[in-house]
Amino acid sequence: xxxxxxxxxxxxxxxxxxxxxxxxxxxxxxxxxxxxxxxxxxxxxxxxxxxxxxxxxxxxxxxxxxxxxxxxxxxxxxxxxxxxxxxxxxxxxxxxxxxxxxxxxxxxxxxxxxxxxxxxxxxxxxxxxxxxxxxxxxxxxxxxxxxxxxxxxxxxxxxxxxxxxxxxxxxxxxxxxxxxxxxxxxxxxxxxxxxxxxxxxxxxxxxxxxxx
Numbered sequence: 453x454x455x456x457x458x459x460x461x462x463x464x465x466x467x468x469x470x471x472x473x474x475x476x477x478x479x480x481x482x483x484x485x486x487x488x489x490x491x492x493x494x495x496x497x498x499x500x501x502x503x504x505x506x507x508x509x510x511x512x513x514x515x516x517x518x519x520x521x522x523x524x525x526x527x528x529x530x531x532x533x534x535x536x537x538x539x540x541x542x543x544x545x546x547x548x549x550x551x552x553x554x555x556x557x558x559x560x561x562x563x564x565x566x567x568x569x570x571x572x573x574x575x576x577x578x579x580x581x582x583x584x585x586x587x588x589x590x591x592x593x594x595x596x597x598x599x600x601x602x603x604x605x606x607x608x609x610x611x612x613x614x615x616x617x618x619x620x621x622x623x624x625x626x627x628x629x630x631x632x633x634x635x636x637x638x639x640x641x642x643x644x645x646x647x648x649x650x651x652x653x654x655x656x657x658x659x660x661x662x663x664x
Contacts (some may be wrong), residue, residue: 465654466525469508470530492633494596498589498636499643505529505555506584506644507581510563510651519567526559554591558584573652581648583642593633 508524508529530553561574562585569575 457632460501466508466512466528469504469511478550493590495589495636495639498592499640501555501592502558502585502588502636502640502644503556503647506562506581506656507651509559509584510580510648511654512575513562513566514576514655517571518564519571522562523556523559523565526553526555529555533548554588554595557591561587577648577652578645581645582641584648585642585644586637589633589636589640592636600605653659 460516505526509525513519513522515521556561560578565580565583569579
């Protein structure tokens with residue numbers, strides 16, 4: 453059993469990160485939470501999804517050494533999200549709220565950097581991390597433009613279990629951040645470099661675990 457676990461460590465890690473990314477996506481698609489907190493939640497969830505994406509995609513990419521693996525990892529995240537969101541029908545949620553595959557372009561950029569730098573991990577960490585961190589908030593905003601209006605959705609699909617003080621309110625756009633895309637991209641670009649380095653380091657640890 454231990455031999456099997458060691459050989460499959462990377463697959464287990466990929467599944468764990470992808471599932472957590474799916475949960476973050478569902479939270480970002482929580483229309484009442486998004487409506488109440490507006491751009492605050494947009495920035496927070498853009499950064500959190502960016503970090504989950506880059507650590508898992510970098511790990512998987514460096515483990516296989518095959519450009520294109522990061523995009524495949526993002527596809528796994530997308531499919532997981534579609535499956536999970538499909539279950540929301542039973543809860544009365546609209547299926548069309550934030551299911552656009554916003555991670556795929558960022559994964560493609562990561563693959564492109566890995567290919568262009570001739571599989572150099574030291575170049576992948578800063579360049580790939582910055583590109584993913586800067587791109588995902590932008591694609592996430594495009595995603596929000598394409599889905600149903602959060603405020604309209606919140607009143608169309610009310611939650612019967614919500615207490616009165618959590619009734620959806622008008623979003624306070626611009627109250628906290630003048631540019632949520634710029635803030636999310638700036639913070640994501642800095643933090644993603646660290647997470648890309650962690651993904652590479654996890655790859656090293658995995659090889660040591662498998663060889664033990």
